[in-house]
Structure formats: structure tokens, C-alpha cells
Amino acid sequence: MSIENLGFETINLGHGSGGELTRDLLDKIIFKTFSNPYLDQKHDGSIVQIDGKMAISTDSFVITPIFFKGGNIGELAVHGTVNDVAMCGAIPKYLSLAFIVEEGMQVSEFVKVVESIKKAADESGVLIITGDTKVVERGKGDKIFINTTGFGAMHPKANISVQNIKEGDAILVNGFIAQHGMAIMSEREGLEFESTIESDSTNLNYLVNDLLDEFGDKIKLFRDPTRGGLGTVLHELANDVSVGVDLREIDIPLEKQVAAACEMLGLDPMYVANEGVFLTVVDASIKDEVLALMQNDTKGKNAAIIGEITLEHPNKVVMQSLIGGKRIVSPLVGEQLPRIC
């Protein structure tokens, strides 16, 4: 989009007034970018036809910096919610989109974010159907916060429920962990590594859909370890269902460079945020087929079976370490990396 003819270079309070300037911002940037029959009604809301079960998920994105290696807050806001809907066993279809912009934000940056949202939404197969734009005074926000709420139709074969989890079930992840968190961290600290660490921000809905097509109710759980990382999600799982989790450190996909960066900064990759990783718990009988399907997909080529469900130590996540010992993966207390998503 050319921003030269917009007539404004920064977002100001008037763009959040609900009056002419708001309409100007919407018409010239938002409606123009996302135009579709739902949004074009320009009503207070949108009307969609749904039949059956629907998954709904919401997330606000407050990441800083808003542009980072491998992505920006716009695409993250799409991927994050698309993935949360997919984790319910649903096929994402619609997103709402709400901005809180800090007065003085450059329109060039705003447009870049909006265009990223459009691209990520197209790639994920979702439509932006309704939205909202607010502007707060300088110093009362931080450039831009984005909320997306996602809606998807449940996959007909999905029967996702932690209640179905039993001893011996296999735990898999689709790829390298801790990439997103370390990309943001290196950006913030201005760290240079041998090669650039990029965020893994991506949409996981197609791979999840393929898994459900193929394996249906033998898949017991999908969960994406974003904030809090893999360790926190596994710990929650163990406690929600009162089962134990056995992990093998050697099998957890972790890039050397990310491992080195974590060590340097004193961070445990088990608690570092991901934006393109999911874990799944599946019946042991299909684990190798699930692994093969995942490895055959660009979003799962580094997939691995990382552990099993056990009843030997309920509520505990136990990791067999690289050097052979065992340690308990405790829950994350406090904050490892603020504003990571």
C-alpha cells in the first residue's frame, strides 16, 4: 500500500474518535486491506452462518519489539489465535481484530502490521470479519496492542479431551523449541549469534487438520506451548489430569545455537516461548505413524516423540537428562521474558 496519499503520517487521537478521522483510517487502510463481504457491511458486528460445534479463542498481543527476526506483532496476532483454535481440534475460519494504538505511531509501521495480518490471515485460510480501533495518548500504551478472537468449526473427527489420556500414551512435538523467545531476547539485548535466531511464528492449523483427518479420536490432546514454554504446558497437563509425564531430554528438538543462547543468558529452553510449536498426546499404537505424517510436513519436519504418560509419579514431569540422571521439571514461577507475545 502506498502511504503517500493517505494524508496523515502518524496516528493521532482523532483516529480513535469514532468520527471522520476514524472513518478515514478505516476506509483507507483497514477496509481496503481486508475487504470481504462480512467486513464490508461496516456494521457494529458481522453475521456468519454456523452449524454445529464451534471453537472460540481470544488473545491480546503486547509483544515488544513489534518487529523482530522472523515476524512481527501482526502475523503473530493471527498465528497465535489461529493456533489456539486449531488446538481445540477445530478448523479456524474467522477472526475479529481489535487495535489499541499509541498516539504518534508512524502510519508506515501501522500499515506494515496491517499488511502482515492480511498475509498471515490469507495463508491461514481465515477472514477478518469485524474489528475495532482505539487510540490512547502518548505514554499510555506502547505503539500497538492487538486482540484477535478466532472462530472455527470443530473437525468432525476430533474428540480432543484430557480425560481420554491414559498410561503409555505418547507425547510428540512438531519441531525445535524455544526459537521465538530467544529471537525476541536476542533482538532486545542486541545479541549477535553465528547465524540469526528467527521466531518460529507460523500457523499450525493445516498440519493439525491433517492429523485429525488421519487419526481422529486417537489424538487426545493438542496444546501450543507459547508463554511459559513446553515445561509449563506439560506441568499443567500432569496436574489437570493427575498423570505423570516422562521426558527424554535427548529427544526434545533444540537447535544448537538456541541451546547455546539459552545457556549464555541463564534461561531454561523448557520455559522459553514458542509460536510455531505444538505438542500432541496420542495413543501409543499410532505414535510412529503420527511422527511420520508430521515429519512429512514442512511445519513438522523436525518432529519427535519426546516422552510418555505414566502413572508412576502423578502430577510430576520427570526429565531423563542428557547425562542419564533424572530431574523434576518444576512449574515456572514469575516471569522469564515479559511481553513475549
Place this chain on the structure above:
Amino acid sequence: MSIENLGFETINLGHGSGGELTRDLLDKIIFKTFSNPYLDQKHDGSIVQIDGKMAISTDSFVITPIFFKGGNIGELAVHGTVNDVAMCGAIPKYLSLAFIVEEGMQVSEFVKVVESIKKAADESGVLIITGDTKVVERGKGDKIFINTTGFGAMHPKANISVQNIKEGDAILVNGFIAQHGMAIMSEREGLEFESTIESDSTNLNYLVNDLLDEFGDKIKLFRDPTRGGLGTVLHELANDVSVGVDLREIDIPLEKQVAAACEMLGLDPMYVANEGVFLTVVDASIKDEVLALMQNDTKGKNAAIIGEITLEHPNKVVMQSLIGGKRIVSPLVGEQLPRIC
């Protein structure tokens, strides 16, 4: 809710980490307050059964101050979205709820907001089914921003569409305008009036539902003039449909005290925000019955027929003033009152 045993008095960055502190905040305040079968799944999203057409609307609330005469940001976040769904001709059923909290917010204030949300949701007949909580550093937010996204089933008799609007249709509002904006303004400026001006923040869904039950597709439009006020919404209507609007100033419900406050501050009540007002465009044949139904309801007791649709001056809103002259109601440019919702 007693906040003495929570173990924390302020919200800190750890409450947004996704780890133990986040779980603590959710379990002790959020899940405890809103407990219902959807939310209790504690999954990434919620699964609901829908059949047919559904209206979806999203809004972020950034109002300051967060507590004001007649309401607070919590109930506003419920009413605002419930009303937007109702304006589509739908019956609101579910809300998502996402917080962006500034580090250092008092837990006592947070709990007060959460409890208001619960009360307003109960009164409006909607369930909070999924949510999100983020925390930003001190100085990067302003106490609390709230996003709600609402879902409602379309009323079976609704056929809301600006395309159905024709010459002679009557325009009604349900009550006094400009109350919300002037309540916030007097709060900010520390102004004292003879009696307190209170926000009109309330849910309009039951009255809208009753109107649809009774008059079905003879109702052509509902719209709530929040940001930008009645003038902006009427101006948008005129331009979206290429019709003219004739208004009679004498018929527009405006409390004396609010009128005086507007005059004192140099504000035009036509552009001041409302949070409990809606306008409706109806077939001329039913206008008196519609008025009677509205006046019979606590949310519409000050309802009035304020004007008509005309083809004489398309795209223009023309007001017959109190002293008999006519003036054009131009669109609001810029910002009259920032952060009013």
C-alpha cells in the same frame, strides 16, 4: 471476594508470564468468579454449539478514569459488546474477555472490575467462555484495557438491513443522549453540577429482543451511538444509504443539566458518547406502537420519535432547531473526548 488471602496486593509482570503466577491469578480471581462449564475446561479456547446465523462483534475498552459515576470499565466492556451484538438483531449469548493490565495495578481495583464484569454479564444473560490476561510494564499501559468479543444467535424475526430503509421511515431513540460522555467529562475535570451526571451504561439486548419479537422485519436498523455520538451515526447512515435525515431538535431527549454542562464546556451533545442509547429506524406505520413499547420498558422510558428519512437532501442530516431554523449536522472531525469508552 476477599482479597486478603490472595497473597498479592498488586498485579506484577509475573502474572502475565503464563506460569505459576498467571495460574494463581486465574484460579483465585478469574475462574473463581466466572466459573461455568465452558470456562472450566481451561483449554486454549471454548467449544460451543451453534445452529444458524450468528452475530459477532469485538471492542477494546480504554476508558479513563476506569471508575466513574454510573459505572466502570468492567461493566462498560460487557454492555458495549452485548449492545453491539444486539444492534445486529441478535441475542447475545457468549463473551470472550481479554485483559491488558499495567504492572502495579492494585488487586483490589482489579477484583472490583472483575466483579462488575460478572454482574453485568449475569444481568445481560451472557457467559464468559474464554479469556486472556497480559501484563505490561509500568508506563506502557494505563491501569487496564479490556477487550470483549461477543457472540449471539440471530433473532428469528430479524431482518436488519440499511437496504430496507425508505422515505418516510421513522427514527426513534430510547432515551436521553450525551449522558455517558458528560459523566466522564465531569469526572475528569472535577466539575460539580447541581446533581450528579451519571453514565447511562446499560445493556439494551432485552428491549431490542422485545422489539424484534413484536415488529420483526418492520424494524430496519438498530445502531448504538457510542463514540462520535448520535450525530456521527446519523451522518454515517445518511451516507451509507444515500438518504437524507430530518431531525427535530425539540424531540431529541436531552436532560437539562446535561445540556447545560455541554454548553458550559462548548460541546455539542449530538457528538457526545452514549453507552445506553440506541436509535432505530422503523416503518412509519408502526412508529407509535414502537414508541409505546419502548416507553413501557425501563430502558426506554424517555424514548422519542426524533425524525424521519427523506429523499429531499440525500447524504445530509438536517436539524430543525429549537428556534425554528434549520442547520446541517456535519460529521465529527477529530476528537471531542478521547478515551470515552
